Amino acid sequence: MSLTTPILPLKPATRSVGFAADLALFADRAAIVTDGETFSYRDLAERVEALADRLGPDRRLVLLAATNTLDSVVAYLAALSAGHPVILVPGDKPSAVDSLRSTFDPDVVIDSGGGNGTPRIREIRAITSHELHPDLALLLSTSGSTGSPKLVRLSHRNLEANAAAIAEYLRIGPADRAVTTLPLSYCYGLSVLNSHLLAGASLVLTDLSVVDPCFWDLFRRTDASAFAAVPYTFELLERVGFADMDLPTLRYVTQAGGRLSPDLVRRYAELGNDRGWELFVMYGQTEATARMAYLPPALAAENPSRIGVPVPGGSFRIDPVDGLKDGELVYTGPNVMLGYAETSADLAAGRTVDELRTGDLARRHPDGLYEVVGRRSRFIKVAGLRIDLGRVEQILADLGVRAACAGTDEHLVVALEGDHEPGLLHKVLAPDLGIPRGALTMYSVEQIPRLSSGKPDYQSILALADPAPEARAPSVTLKEGPHDVRVILAEQLEVPAVDDDSTFVSLGGDSLSYVATSVRLERALGTLPADWHVRSVAELVEVAQRAAAKAPVRRRRFFAAVEASIVLRAVAIIFIISTHIGLFHWEGTAHVLMAAAGYNFARFQLQGERWHRLRRQLTSIARIVLPSVALILLGYIITDHYSVANIFLLNALVGPQEVTPEWHFWFVEVLTYLLVCVVALLALPPVARLERRFPFGFPLGLAAAGLLTRFNIVDLEVPNTAPALWLFALGWAVAKARRTAHRLLITAVALLCIPGFFYGDLAREMTLLTGMLLLVWVPRLPVPTVLQQLTVVLASASLYIYLVHWLVFPHLENLHPLVGVAASLVAGVLYWALVMRVPGLFRRWTPALTGHRRESLR
Template sequence: MSIITTSRPLDAPPRSVGFAATLARFNDAPAIVTETETISYRQLAQRMEAVADRLGTERRLVLLSATNDVDCLVAYLAALSGGHPVILVPGDKPSAPEAIRAAFDPDVILAAGDGNGRPHIREIRPISAHDLHPDLALLLSTSGSTGSPKLVRLSHQNLEANAASIAEYLRISSQDRAVTTLPLSYCYGLSVINSHLLTGASVVLTDLSVVDPCFWELFRSTEATTFAAVPYTFDLLERVGFADMELPHLRYVTQAGGRLAPEQVRRYAELGRRRGWDLFVMYGQTEATARMAYLPPGLAAEQPARIGVPVPGGAFRIDPVDGLDDGELVYTGPNVMLGYAEKPEDLGSGRTVHELRTGDLARRHADGLYEVVGRRSRFVKIAGLRVDLGRVEQILADFGVQAVCAGTDERLVVAVQGDHDPGLLRKVLAPELGMPRGALHMYAVDQIPRLSNGKPDYQAVLVLGEPDPVPRDVAGRAEGPQDVRTILAEQLEIPAVGDDSTFVSLGGDSLSYVATSVRLEKALGALPPDWHLRSVAELEAGASVRRRRRRFVAPVETSIVLRAVAIILIISTHIGLFHWEGTAHVLMAAAGYNFARFQLQGERVQRLRRQMTSIGRIVLPSMALIAVGYVITDHYSIANIFLLNAILGPQEVTPEWHFWFVEVLVYLLVFAVALLAIPQVSQLERRFPFGFPLGLAALGLLTRFNIVDLDLPNTAPALWLFALGWAVARARTAAHRVLITVVVLACVPGFFFGDLLREMTLLTGMLLLVWLRTLPVPRGLQRITAVLASASLYIYLTHWLVFPHLESMHPGVAVGASLVAGVLYWAVVMRVPGLVRRCTAWRRREAALPLDGAGNRQRPVR
C-alpha cells in the first residue's frame, strides 16, 4: 500500500479539533468540576489558550503523559486546538512516556504540573523533526503498550464525528454532568470527555474508584448525571451496594470495554427502569475512535446479548469467513481511523484504512439488531476440534459458573471464579465440547484475572496452565540422591564423567554453571569457591565434611544472585512495571568474571575450542530468536540477526537496539578470545593473571573518559567493566580487591552523566562482586534464583518478542510471562547439544553395523 503524504502550505493555519478550539462559546457554563473548584468554559478556554500559546503555531508532535486532572485535560485541549498531534500515554506507568519517546521521538512532552491548569512543558525542539500529516490529530495505543507500541492514528474528523455521534444517541445536553471513572488515556474514557465538551455539558474530574465512598459523595454533591463502566465495574458496583444507593440525578449509565454478561445487562437494565435511569450497552474499538454501536435502552432487558445498531453515521456489514457459520463484522463511518503508526515515518501517512475489520464474528437479526458471537482470534484447534472459547464461557455461564477461557492448540485453560469443583466441571464440560479430558485444564480462582481496564486477562489465565518450567529440579529432571558424576553428566549432556574430570574440563561455562552449582550444593552441601576447577574425586571426597544442617537461608554465589536480580530489573524496566536502570552494566562485569573463571583453563588449542563453543551457545540461540522476530515483526533488520546492529544500525535509539547487550557481549568475548589466541598475549596473561585484565581495564577507561577512540562501536565503553570483572576473578589478596574498589569508586561516578540511581546500582553490584563470594537467599527462592540466573540471557532475548503481545495486561503479568518464556527457551536450548551428540552417536553406531547380502544393516538380536 502506498504511503500518502501531504504538506500544509506555509500560509495555511493548522487544522484543529473544533470543540477544543471553540470552548469559549459556552461562556460561563460549568465545564470542569473537581473536589476543590468549578471551572467555567470561559476559564477553561483561557487556560487552554495560555498553554496553546506556549506550544506555538508551528505544528509539533506532542507526547502527553495523562492523568485525570485539570493540568492534563488543559494540555490535551490546547494541543488539539493548536493543531498539534497528541500521543496520549497513561501517566500512572512511569516507563510509558520513555518507551513512546524512544519509538516516536516527540517534539514536546507534557505532563501534570502545579494543579492549576499549568501543565509541565518540556520542549525537545522548536520545529518538528517529523512530517506530520495535516489530518493527524491524536495517537492512541490500542492497549497501553510500553515496549514497541502500535498506535492508532486518529484525525480531527474522527474525533469530531465520534463525539457528535455519541452525543446524539445519548442525548447529551448542557445539563448533563459525567464523572470520570476511566483514564483519560483510554479511548472510552476520552470519548466521555470529548462528547460532553462538544455539547457544553460538564465533566467531574476525578481519579477515585467506584469502590471508594468518597466517589459517591462527590457524585451526589456535584449532582452528576452519568458515569461510564466496563464489565469489571459492575462487579465492583455489586460490592458497594450500588442497587440500594440514592442517586437522584443519575440519568444513564454507559457500558463498553468488553462484553457484559447478558444476565447482568438484564439485571441492570431492570434496575435502571425501576430507579429512573437508562443503561446504554455500547460496542467499540480504539480504531473506530471509540464507539461503533449501541443498544437502545428500551431493548436491553429483552435483548441483552446484542450490541444493537450502528451509531449515527456508521454502518455494518458481515463478510463470510471460510469454515464458520458466522461472518466477520466490518464497520464503515467517519470515525474509522486513518491507520496505524508503528514508526515515526507513519506520522506523515494519510488515510490507509477505509473500513474497519473488527475481528469479531457477528450476525444480524431480523429486528435489525447485531450480535457479536465470538472472535476470530478466540478459536483454537485441539485434537483436530475447533473450539470457540466464547462458547465455552457461555456453557459454563448457563451452569451458573463465571469463567474465563484461554487456549492454545495444545490445551484449553479455564479459570473458574468461586468455590467450584474444577474436577467435576471438567468431567461435565469435556463431553459437552467433545474434546479429550486431558487437554482441558480447569482452575478455581478467587477472582477472575483482569487488566487495569477491567477486561479479562487472558494471558494470565493461560499462564495457569503452563507447565512448571522446573517441576522437579533446576534442569527438569527427577530429584533424589545423585552423585557428582550423574549431576555433571546430566547438566552438561555428556555420556561419561571420569574421576579426574572437572566442570571446566567437561566444557562447562557460565550458561550451565548456575544450575550445576545449585544441584551439587544440594547433593554435597556448601561448595568451595573453586569447585568448578576441582576433580570429581576431590568433590566427592570432601562431601561429608561440607554437609551442613538445613537453614532458612542458603548461601548462593554473588554472581548468580546478581544475574537473577538484574534480569528481573531489566525486563521490568523495559515493560514498565517499575523503573530501575544500571543492572545491564553490572552483567557486563559479571560476564568478564565468568569468562575468567571458565574460559582461561587448559592448553591453548583446547581452550580456544571451548571458548568458541561458549560463544556459539550465545550467538546461535540469539540469531535464531532474532530471526523469528525479524519474520513476525517489522522492528528488526538483517543486521540484527547477525548481531551487527551496533556497527551497521542507526545511531538513534530504535527497536533495532533491543539486543544491544547481546551484541556488545559477543563483541567483547570475540575480542578477548582473539587477543588470547596470539601466543605472546596468552603467555602474558598467564604470567600476570591479575595485571593483564587491569591493563585491559585501563585501555577501556581511555574510551570511558573519551581520551581516545578505539573505533570499536559501542563496545569500548563497556570494555573496562568486562575487564574489571575479569580482574575480580583473578584477585587473590585483599590488596587486589582494594585496588579494584578504588578503580570502581573513581570511574563509576559520571558514567551515566549524573543519573544517580544507575550509577549507585552499578557501584553496588560491582562492590558486591568484589567483596562477597556469596549472598544469603531464602531456601524457598534458591531454586528460582538459579533458574532465572541460568536463563537470564534467554529471558533478555525472548522478552522483546513476548511482552508486546501482552500490551493490554498489567505489566506484572507481562513480566511473569516473559520470565516463563525465557526459561522455556533456555530449557530447550540447553538440551540441543545433548540431542546432537546422541544423534551423532546413533549414526556412528548405525554406520558400524555390518551389512547383510541385501545391503541392510545387521542388528544384534537381544
C-alpha cells in the same frame, strides 16, 4: 423508536479539533468540576490557550502521560487545538511511557504538574524530527493495551464525528454532567470527555473507584447525571448496593468495553426504568475512535443480547466467513481510523483503511438490531476441533464459576477466579469440549487479571502455563503470601474473598476489627495512610510501593507510632478496670471512650448507600449487644448482682436511682441507646441526605442537641451517668473534620463544655479534655515497640475486658488488686478472641445462609 441513523454534516479535515479550539463559545458554563473547584469553559479556554502558546505554532509530536486531572485535560485540549498530534498514555504506567517514548521518540513529553491546570512540559526538541501527516490528531493504544508499539492513528475528523454521534444519541446537553469512572487514556473514557465538551456539558474529574463511598458522595454533591461502565464495573456496583442508592440526578448509565451478560443488561435496564434513568449498552473499538453501535434504552430489556444499531453517520455489513454460520461485522463511518502506526515512520502516512473489519462474528435480526455472537480471534483449533473460548467461559459461568480463557492451537488455558478446585472442573470440561485432557490446564487465581480498561488480560492468563514465575503478570497470584493485603483482610474480617477493589469498610470492618487489622497491614506494608480503611487493596499496595521506593534503610526502632484512638482505647480500659478494682483511682476515661465510639461510628458506619450501611450498622450493634447480653446473662445466673433489666440492657431506663451493681454496665447500655437512635434517625431518607450533604455540620447539630441535656435544659432522667450524646456526636465530628477551622471549632466546644461536666471534679474533667484534644489534634502517639502488640490487643478487646472484669475480680478480692487487673485483662482478651471467631465459624457451619455453598459438579 426509530432505528434510522442519519448522516451528520461534518467539517472538512483541519489541523485542530473544533471542541478543543472553540471552548470559549460556552463562556461561563461549568466545564470541569473537581472535588473542590468548578472551572468554567472560559477558565478552561484560557488555560488551554496559554498552554497552546507554550507548545508553539510548529507541529510537534506530543506524548501525554494522562491522569484524570485538570492538568491532563488542559494538555490534551491544548495540543488538539494547536494541531499537535498527541500520543495518549496512562500516567500511572511508567513502563508504557518508556516503551512508547523509545519507539516513537516524541518531541514533547507532558505529565501532571500541581493539579491546578498547569501541567509539566519537557521539551525534547524545539522542531520536530518527524514527518507528521496533516490529518493526524491522536494516537491511542489498541484494545485497552498499554505500552504496545502498535497505535491507532486518529484524525481530527474522527474525533469530532464520533463525539458528535455520541452526543446525539445520548442527547447530551449543557445541563448534563458526567463523572469519570475510566482513565482518559482509554478511548471509552476519552469519548466521555470529548462528547461532553462538544455539547457544552461538564465533567467531574476523579479517579475514585465506584466501590469507594466518597465516589458516590462526590456524585451527589456535584449533581452528576451520568457515568460510564465496563462489564467489571457492574460487578463492583453489585457489591456496593447500587440498586438501593438514592441518586436523584442520575439520567443515564453507559456500558461498553466488552459484552455484558444479558441477565445484567435486562436487570439494569429494568432498574433504570424503575428509578428514572436509562441504560445505554454500546459497542465500539479504539479503531473506530470509540463507538460504532448503541442499543436504544427502550429496547434493552427485551433485547439484552444485542449491540443495537450503528451510531449516527455509521453503517454495518456482515461478510461471510468460511466454515462459520455467522459472518464478520464490518463498520463504515467517518470515525474509522486512518490506520495503525508501529514505528515513527508511520506518522507520515495518511488514510490506509476505509472500513473497519471488527473481527467480531455477528448477525442482523429482522428488527434491524445487530448481535455479536463471537470473536474470530477467540477461536482456537485443538486436536482438529474448533474451540470457541467465549463459549468455554459461558459453560463455566453456567456452573457458577467466573473464568477467563486463552489459548493456542496446542493448548487451552483457563483461569478460575476464587477458591475452586481445578481438578474437578478439569474432569468435567475436557470431555464436554472433546479435547485431550493434556491440552487443557486450569488454574485457580485470586482474581482474573485485567487491563486498565477492565477487560481480561488474556496474555497474562496464557502466561499462567509458563513454568517461570517471572512470565506471569504481577496481578496474578496463584498462592497468597503471609503478608498479602488480601490475605490479611480476609483473615481479620473472616470473609471468603477479597479483590483489588475491596476496602476495609466495604468488607464489613468496624471499630472492633479495625485495630488488629491496621497493625497487621502496617507491619506488612510499612506505611498506612490515615484514610486506609476506605482505600482499595490496589491503592494500599501502591502507597506501600511508593513509600518503599523512597524509604531510607531502616534502623531498629524503639518506638512505634500508633493511631491515637487505639492508644486511648487501650489506656482507657486499663484505667477503668484499675479504678474499679482499686489498684489506683483515675476517672474520666470512660467518657473519652464514648467520644471515641462516635469517632469510630463515623469512620466505619457511614460509608456506602442507605440499605448497605444500615445493614452494616445493625451488624455492628449486634456485635456489641449479643456478647454483652451473653455475659450479663451468665452474671445473672451465677451471682445475685443483676436483674432481668440488665440482661435486656434496660437498667439505665428502669433500674434503681441509687448506685448499685446493676449499674455496672451503664456504658454498654448508653452506647447501645445512642447507636440505635442514631441509626434509626439516619434510616430516614431526608435525614440521610442531610447527613451526606453536611457531613461535618450534621454531627455538630447533634452535639448541640446533646448539650441541652449536658446543661440540664432537657432532663432525660437517666441517673448515674452524665448525658453522653454530645460527646458521641463530638467524636463523630472529629472524624469528619477536614480543615483546621473544623478542629478549632471542636476544640472550642470542648473547652467550653467539659469544665463543670463532672460537677467540679477537676482531675476527671482534665482527663476527658486531654483525651478529646488528643483525638482532635494528634493522629498518632508513640508507643514503645515492645508494647505495640499489647496495645493493639487491649484496644481491640476493650469492650470485652470491660464486660468480663465485673465477673472476674470479685473472686480475687483477697489477692493484690494487680492480680485482679491482670486476670481481668487476660479473661477479656480470651472472650474477645472467642467472639471474633464466632462469625467465621457460623459461616462455615451454615454455608447456605451466607450464599457460599458450592454446587457439586456432576
